[in-house]
Amino acid sequence: MRNIFLVIRREYLVRVKKKSFLVMTVLGPLLFVAFYGTVFWAAASSVDTKTVQVLDESGLFRNKFKDSETLKFVFTDKSIDSAKAAFPSSEANALVYIPANVIKAPKSVRIYAAKNVSLDLKSDIEKVIEKEIEDIKLAEAGITHKILEDSRVNINSETISLSEEGEKTSSSGAATVIGGICAFLIYMSVFIYGTQVMRGITEEKTSRIVEVIISSVKPFHLMLGKIIGVALVGLTQFVLWILLTTALTSATSAIIGSQLSKESVQVAKEMNKAQVPGQGMPGGNVDNPVTEVLGAVASLNIPLIIGCFLFYYLGGYLLYSALFGAVGAAVDNDADTQQFMLPITLPIIFSFVFAQFVLRDPDGTLAFWTSIIPFTSPIIMMVRIPFGVPAWEIALSMVLLILGFMGTTWIAARIYRVGILMYGKKVSYKELVKWIFYK
Template identity: 85%
Template sequence: MRNIFLVIKREYLVRVKKKSFLIMTLLGPLLFVGFYATVIWVAIGSVDTKTVQVLDESGLFRNEFKDSETLHFDFINGNIDSAKTDFRKTEASALVYIPKNVIREPKTVRIYASKNVSLDLKSEIEKVIEKQIEDIKLSEAGITHKILEDSRVNVSSETISLSEEGEKNSSSAAATAIGGVCAFLIYMSVFIYGTQVMRGITEEKTSRIVEVIISSVKPFQLMLGKIIGVALVGLTQFLLWIILTVGLTSATSAIVSSQMSKESPQVQQEIEKMQNGMPGRGMPGNAVENPMAEILGAVNSLNIPLILGCFLFYYLGGYLLYSALFGAVGAAVDNDADTQQFMLPITLPIIFSFVFAQFVLRDPDGSLAFWTSIIPFTSPIIMMVRIPFGVPAWEIALSMVLLVIGFMGTTWLAARIYRVGILMYGKKVTYKELAKWIFYK
């Protein structure tokens, strides 16, 4: 046990002290917060006013095109040919031509520009024209636009979980988001840190350092120490990422809030639209009044302690299961190029798990979700997708027990390969050869 602890300590300290570890630990949160800040900065800096000329031969739309923070409408007179000629001499973004018979033939509307107009601008113009034509036709039929708007109902249902503890608010959107994020983190960590175990073993084998190490440490102890050491490095990095990201995000939000108070009302309105999720000039009156409160309420409706506890277990369980196999591959080959032939059978279950997760999100209680959350090779990702939706305790317990058994099985298998392959040089390894190594006495 002492030897395993020494290997864990060495692997942990060597990797944590590397410049690459420190750089990535700091760079990850900075990139996330930088992206967040860039989106806000672009939203603030992109507020500029475009001029749109309107030639309305019908005379029905002069009072319908309203100036906004980003658009200024300039109504002109004359015929379309002279309007197009004069348009080339101006800095206007577009020229809208509305013919006299637009009510009967709405497809005769034309938008001219020196280059292609944006989809938002085209949609904005079409929306105004469509609304006015609808109002005119409804008025002719004796129906006002207000009556039509009042007849439209927007249903927003509230989901409530019924359990032995009573009724409890739930959120499908929050469950989907948190389940997807947890599954993605496990998916990435298995690849990143499992590959680190494999490359570390391959480097030591290639440099012949391992021949000195195993004179004092048994091969199994060396492999297990490497696996646990890298796992602790991953947990340390995750913890630092969470702390730094929360701190930097809070600081960035405070700075943005202080800047908003100094900006013009026009910029403040654009920022509020972005935060409320309102594209273009806005949404109908049912827009979210306090999106942050709604998000926090959705998150609080979930069993956060259970999700965090299960995430920690499945992160470690999935990593330990796959890293043992990655370690066996690293011990069996002499260089990184030879690892490719053995990587595919190991990575396929991980990739399939991530693909299956998309279907499990649609039906968290289906047969596919159940069986893939029980099988050890897919359970770390699939179970984390299901847990925010609510999973019976016996299914979680069965999945955990099978994952532990799976880890013990892959560790035993990897140790049988590791003890032979770690000192094997200059021989092209095949699957048949690996099978022989497993049963060597």
């Protein structure tokens, strides 16, 4: 046990003290926040007010085009030929021609510009014209636009879980998002840190350092120490990423939020006031998006999700890293690892693919069996848990994952004890099976 602890301590300190670890631990959140800030900055700075000339021969759209923060409409009474001739010298970005027979021939509308107009600008202009033509045709049929709008109903149902504890509000959207994020994080961590174990063992083997280490440490203790040591490194980096990203994202959001214009805030308030009482939250209050998000997250069993995430994160890593370690001990260089990587990575990839179907039916047969099998349970079970999973299924999945880790570790140890000192031999699957049953 003491030797395992020494190996864990060495593996942890060697990797944590590396400049690459420190740089990536700090640089990862900074890059994420930089991307996050750049997107918002680009979205805010790319909004330019465009001027659009409108030549309306029908006279139906004089007051229908409304100015906004991005569009300014200017009407002209010139003929189409004169308007086109004067357009290049004007400051307008586009010229909209609406013929007199637009009701009978709506496709006769033309948009002229020095260059191609953007899809958004074209869409905005077309929507205004389409809406006015619809209103005119509905009025001719004796139906006002208001009657049509009143007939449209927006259903926003509330999901409630019925259990022995009674009724409890739930959120399918929040469960889907949280489950997907947890599954993706486990998927990435297994690949990143499992590969680190494999490469670390391969480097020590090729440099012959392992020959010195094996003289004082049993192969199984060495392999187990490496696996746990790298797991702690990954967990440390993971926790630091969460803390730094949360802090930086909060600071960036506060800075961006303080720069929002008062007009935008006022518009949001007016839109909230304009909503019909009783269509929001209970009691006639207006729906608040922030409140809805917080309520959706609060409806989930957060302590259970965090606890299960840590267990399946470590369990999935330990199971696969043992196999990665066996591959690293069996080969002499990184090029030879490719032939043995496919059987290990396929279950991980299949798990991520199956997760897309499990999100649609978290209680189906596929969801149950893939969340029980140790090779797929770390990802699939984390997709299911936010939706609610019976305690016995979680317990069975955890027990099988522990047994799976013990089994893969035993197999990896049998391969490791022979392969770690094997040089210059091309290893095959048949040879690996022989190593497992060597006495």
